[in-house]
Amino acid sequence: MTRLLTIIARNGRWMLVAGLVGGVLLPGLASLMRAGLFPLIAAILFVSVLRVDPAQIARSFTHMRRDVPLVLFLQLALPLAVAAILHLGGVSGPLASVVILTLAAAPITGGAGLAALTGLDGMTALRLLVWGTLLLPLTSMLPLQIVFPGAAISPLEPALRLLGVIALAGGLAVVVRQIWRPGPQSDAIVMLDAVSALLLAALVLGLMDAIQPMLLRDPLQVTEMLAAAFALNFGLQIAANTAMRRAGSDPAVGGAVALMAGNRNLALFLIALPPASLEAMMVFVGCYQIPMFLTPLLMRGYYGRAVRH
Template sequence: MPALWAALIALLGTVARHGRYALIAGLLAGLALPNLAMALRPWLSELVLVLLFLTAFRIGLKQATGGLADLRGSLGLALVYQLALPFGALLLLRLAGWAETAQATALLLMLAAPPVTGGPNLAILTGGPPEPAFRLLILGTALLPLTVMPLLWAAPGLGDAQAAFVAALKLLGAIWITVALAFGLRARTLPRPSARATAALDGLTAIALAVIVVGLMSALRPALAADPLRVLGWLTFALAANLGLQTLTFLIFRHKGAEAIPRAITAGNRNVALFLVALPVTGNEAFLIFLGCYQIPMYLTPILMRPLYATAKRA
């Protein structure tokens, strides 16, 4: 049994070293195995919470909270991401006369969403510290019931504010319970993890990310078969929104060194899927196609953005 356990730890460490390719495998599996994608789709909420548990367990309470200055900075950045950016985008869209388009709806909901649960894992895979991304994830989710309400009142076409508020509170409760359990178990069982144990946890979270994306791609395969040009248009839009925002944010915070990486990743990669449970507008075909396309730049972030993010470590 000890030999088997050691072999498993070594295998997970190998997965961690090549984690970005595991994400590509998940994307390809989501497109190539539609039956598996549909089978995983009902379990996406549970899988996301498993990923969050693994992430919180890997980081631990002490590293997650950081100092008071870290929390203040993260709070201010979360408000910029989830309040200033969507309102700025709404103003520009209205001035341009594009506020009623499907692309405008997708963009506004993307900017209003908190960072994606896998943000800390994406930071690890791109060579950045996961702790700033984790703080932004927790604070952004905690702020969501407050930050999403003004936007829904200003743009009632996005959906019912009360339903979104209730859904955000439920999400917040699930996340805090999951994180508390992970922190407690980490403190009792692995207070000072070795480098091998940390690498094994990174490999396990990479596998979880790959499994989750299979389910998230379930809506994209039928659309690709029916209208590939439409999907290509939405993919171009998703790439521009996600990678463009990552690049801009990284350039703004480049002077912060490696900490610019998680800030940029969380700016472009948002948990848009959470609005599926609250806003009817997200149930239409156009939004579901966007959601599927949005997973592609998200899961390709460790490869597409790695050359740019590598400059932070040399700065």
């Protein structure tokens, strides 16, 4: 069993690829996994925090002065700036709307796990997830009104629900870690890495249940949305990483910020959006999972070069 977990931990990036492929080829299985997304999210958060040394968690609160302005820029200033550019350029429609919503969304829940698989600082990713979710009801007010003028839309309820999951899963992990203190290179950490990879693969499988029907119905639209998703996701990561490096940030920390800048929890908005708008946006939501969960495979070399230099 230990050998199997070691193999899974070393090949965690390929587990995410398996989840993506399974989501496209097996929509029935993906639908079953989708029903358990919230328990999966809680388990991923638990394992991500459990992997972190308690002293590192305590030190994380000292970064508030940097984290909060970063979140305000990423989730408020950036979507408003892009919305203004799109308006001045005469660009509108579902794609423009979903780009603004993506930029206004909080970082993805599995960001700490993705950061670990990419060789970046998972604690930074976790902090940005917490602050991004906490501030989401405030930061999303103007972007939502731009996309849906006059509509009474608020992500408050889903954001509070996710914050509750973060508090419960993270708090339990902190308590367990205070009792159980494995070494940084121990078999226990390898086991946690393997479990994290399996949980992330299950999560991506559950988020991909709508891709196959979309692909069969309108392959051209899916191709266009997929190209837009890759451009937005990787473009944001590269731009943010470049900015963090020029600011003198530690490469592993700056890379984690960049990873979270490009990978956003657009699904949180789905609960709050008008039903009529969901169908057009679900194409992009499904496509956005692909660059998101391919990040550890396709971007690890890019971030690795930054870390080495």
